Amino acid sequence: MQYFGYLIISLVGLGVCSFSCCLTGRLVQMELIVIAMILLLLLGALFVIPRSSRKGKAQGTHPSVTTKTRKTYTKEEVSLHNTRTDCWIIVKDKVYNVTPYVEEHPGGDAILNNAGGNSTEGFYGPQHATRVFDMVDEFYIGDLKN
Template sequence: MAGTRDYTYSQVASHNTKDDLFIIINDQVYDVSKFVYEHPGGEEVLADVAGRDATDEFGSVGHSEQAKAILETLMVGKLKKTPQDSKSKQAVQVSYKSSPSTTTSKDSGIGIRMYVMVVLAIAGIFAMRKYMQAQEVK
């Protein structure tokens, strides 16, 4: 673990922008800044946990071994717990700060998903209609 260091909750909380995004998983600190745009679940997923403990969220998704291997390459240190941590961990509510040149909206991901679902539904209806027409010809 050469090159890693200890971080407090407040230090991690200060890394909460798209270009400087740290998260905590199982008391390990990860710099996911370079992975934001590559994350398969979208950047909003990482934005929701920017600068805070994401152990529960990471565990609840059921990440693949490949995802866990990628995560290990992003580790920059360990969480250094202090006596105030039990209070500060709950009190640190960091809002994700998007870069000035971009804006993010949780709704944008939903809009894209809805569009894809509508396109797939139309394609399914079209395929079913063609299938039914082919059955009538026989």
């Protein structure tokens, strides 16, 4: 059976698609909307999957919050970890081993400015998106001893 029709694709609003297809006088709009939504979900997954895989790489190279018991460190101990290949920072009296993240840091070597020291002020600066606050938990290794 031969179908004659036109496929009209129009993007409406913020990524919501509305498809109309006229095939031998019948509208199959709902089916095409469902297909469009599935395609949008798949496209959205393309943005999430690369972030997840990068996150997984970093997790394999350092202890996580849930698997490591809390340890306390002195400022002197933290100050010994001040290089690109051994980078610890302090943020609000918590110690983080960010060594696996140094090469991925979008701000380049700026992460090394306070390596081995207090990074609280820079960490909460305007250059960081709020997702950074959740991301840093992956690198938590202990608390700062007062």
